[in-house]
Amino acid sequence: MPEQRTRQIRQGAQRPGPVVYWMHREHRARDNWALLFAQSLAMERRQPLCVAYALAPGFLEAGRRQFAFLCAGLRETAAELEEKNIPFLLRLGDPPAAIPKLARELGAAALVTDFDALRLKRGWVSDVCSDLDMDIFETDSRNIVPCWTASDKREYAARTMRPKVHRLLPDFLVEPPELLPHPVALEKLPATATWEEVDRFLASRPGPESTAFVPGGAAATRALDTFIKTRLNRYGKGRNVPTDPVVSRLSPYLHFGQISSLRVALSVLAAHADKDSKDSYLEELIVRRELSDNFCYHEPEYDSTRCFADWASTTLAEHADDPRPHLYSDEQLERGLTHDPLWNAAQAEMVRTGHMHGYMRMYWAKKILEWTESPDRAMRVCIALNDRYQLDGRDSNGYTGIAWSIGGVHDRAWKERPVFGKIRYMSFNGAKSKFRIREYIDEHLGNPQKD
Ligand SMILES: Cc1cc2nc3c(=O)[nH]c(=O)nc-3n(C[C@H](O)[C@H](O)[C@H](O)COP(=O)(O)OP(=O)(O)OC[C@H]3O[C@@H](n4cnc5c(N)ncnc54)[C@H](O)[C@@H]3O)c2cc1C
Structure with missing residues (x-):
């Protein structure tokens, strides 16, 4: 079904030249429909194929842990591509500037890229399309x-x-299908960033590393x-x-x-x-x-309260002035200094390991709604922490999960209660009845009696 998986997003000048796959979401050589499409296009035109990657200097709240995970994966992918006679060309810089520059240096005739639903990435793709006069295709391989x-x-x-x-x-x-060894080689390789340059870039990124996952x-x-x-x-x-x-x-x-x-x-x-x-x-x-x-x-407003359904916005507005017995600053939340050890343990799990169990993510986000002055602030805090600490943050799953927890997106109305209105509520006692919360708290906050 290639025509349904890949669509042409720009028609441009026709000329001979290499096909470039601009990778930015699907960082793999295997099972990658965009790369497979790019290869079939290059083979049809009897042209070289290469993969281009522009490492942006920043991406939302991503810090060292996320960039390190990303770059280690790219190194592996680059080696797999080389085995298939497909050069991996890396540039450090913002993709909307770096990719057109590289495509011009290569004399590229066509560009294939990854589909991404996020606004920032869609902006990149749109900027690249405005800058390059050639056929451009987008593939959803996610x-x-x-x-x-x-x-x-x-x-x-x-x-x-x-x-x-x-x-x-x-x-x-x-x-x-399998990715094939590519039969046509590039005549001249343009400059590509070295892994030493990447290591220096990583060292300058903020935040803690996570060793909980091998990239x-x-x-x-x-x-x-x-x-x-x-x-x-x-x-x-x-x-x-x-x-x-x-x-x-x-x-x-x-x-x-x-x-x-x-x-x-x-x-x-x-x-x-x-x-x-x-x-x-x-x-x-x-x-x-x-x-x-x-x-x-x-939904272009996926990361703000403007994405909530009418019933959810109405019920939250009706409870905007409800007393909130616990209110925390951004710093108290980030450092896991609330009165609730279960929540603090979840926050600690995320900060230390870069991952939080799915059940705890729901509890974590709903408590932020309970402990902040407004759903607007709750959304901002949740997204900032999720994007900063989760390895898997800055993802449509994260924005949707947070909008589900705080604004009932994809959910339905539940029994009305303070602060939450008809948004589904989760409680400490509910968690207690589901699993041994003490074990979870001890695992992530430590048990002073055991030390
Ligand atoms: C407040 C909140 C924030 C979240 N933030 C993120 C995030 O930043 N990134 C992220 O990938 N997921 C996020 N999720 C969704 C989900 O919690 C995680 O994908 C899941 O916990 C990841 O762990 P796992 O791979 O062990 O999941 P598993 O249970 O093993 O599920 C397998 C895969 O299915 C997908 N998946 C599972 N649950 C969901 C879900 N509810 N919605 C969409 N996809 C799902 C994920 O890709 C996951 O890796 C969030 C959910 C909530 C409620």
Whole structure:
């Protein structure tokens, strides 16, 4: 279904020259439909193919931990591409300036790039399109059913997205072809940044490192195999238990495109495991994840309270003046200094490891709504912390998860209560009845009695 996965976003001058794949979301050589499309175009035209990457000096709240994870993955990808006779050309600089410059140096005839639903990335792609007079194509390799094929509007909830995705899945849940050794080489390689320059760039990035995840596609494949062998069977019943995490912990790899959700889905489908667990996992990996891209693609205000449905904005406004017994500053929240040890433990998990269990993410965001003066501030704080500390932050899943928690996006109205109005509430006691919260607190905050 290439015409549904790839669309031409600019028609430009026709001339002979290399095909450039500008990689910016799907950082892998395998199972990458954009790269495969670029290769087929280059082969059809009997032209060289290369991959271009521009490492932006900053990206939203990303710091050293995220850039280090990203760059380690790129190093691995560059080596895999070289084996296929496809040069990986790296530039340090803002993509809207660096990519057209590189394309001109190469005398490129066509550009293929990744689809991304986020505003910043869409701005990059649009700037590059205005600057380059050549054919430009965009491929959605993030979603199994391409975002624009699944639906042409903002979906109301998972229940409206699900049938659309499931109807199209048989067409798109297919084994991709192998990337071939590319038969035509570039005559002259332009300058490319060295990995030493990248290391210097990383050293200048702010924030703590995280060692909880080994970066790269090979590590992602190992993590997937281990998940399938040891935890998938229990996913259905156990996915909301943060103390015995049976979840896959693949989100950093999926976020940076180091593994494709298609590969994960095909592997899960082929596994001999409990059917309910497989279905439940595929619901998160496909329906919920692709609903997030649908939301950010069709809702330009995905990171503000303006994206809330009318019922949610109304109920939150009706409770705007409710007393809030606990109010915290940005610093108190960032340092995990609230009265609630469970919340502080979740914050500590994220700050230390770059990841937070999915159940705790919901609790964490809802408490920020409870402990700030307004939903506007709650959204700002949640997004800033999520984007700064999570390896998988700055992702449509994050903006959607936060809008779900604070503004009932994709959810429905619940029993009315203070501050939250009809937005779904989560409580400390509710968490206590679900899992052994003491264990979770001890794990992430330490237990002074044990020391
Ligand atoms: C407040 C809040 C913030 C969140 N922030 C992010 C974020 O920044 N980045 C991010 O990738 N996810 C985010 N999520 C969604 C979800 O919590 C994480 O994707 C999941 O916890 C990642 O852990 P895992 O890989 O072990 O998930 P698993 O349970 O093993 O699920 C497998 C994959 O399915 C996808 N997935 C799972 N749950 C969801 C969901 N609710 N919505 C969309 N996709 C899902 C993810 O890609 C995940 O890696 C957030 C959710 C909430 C409520």
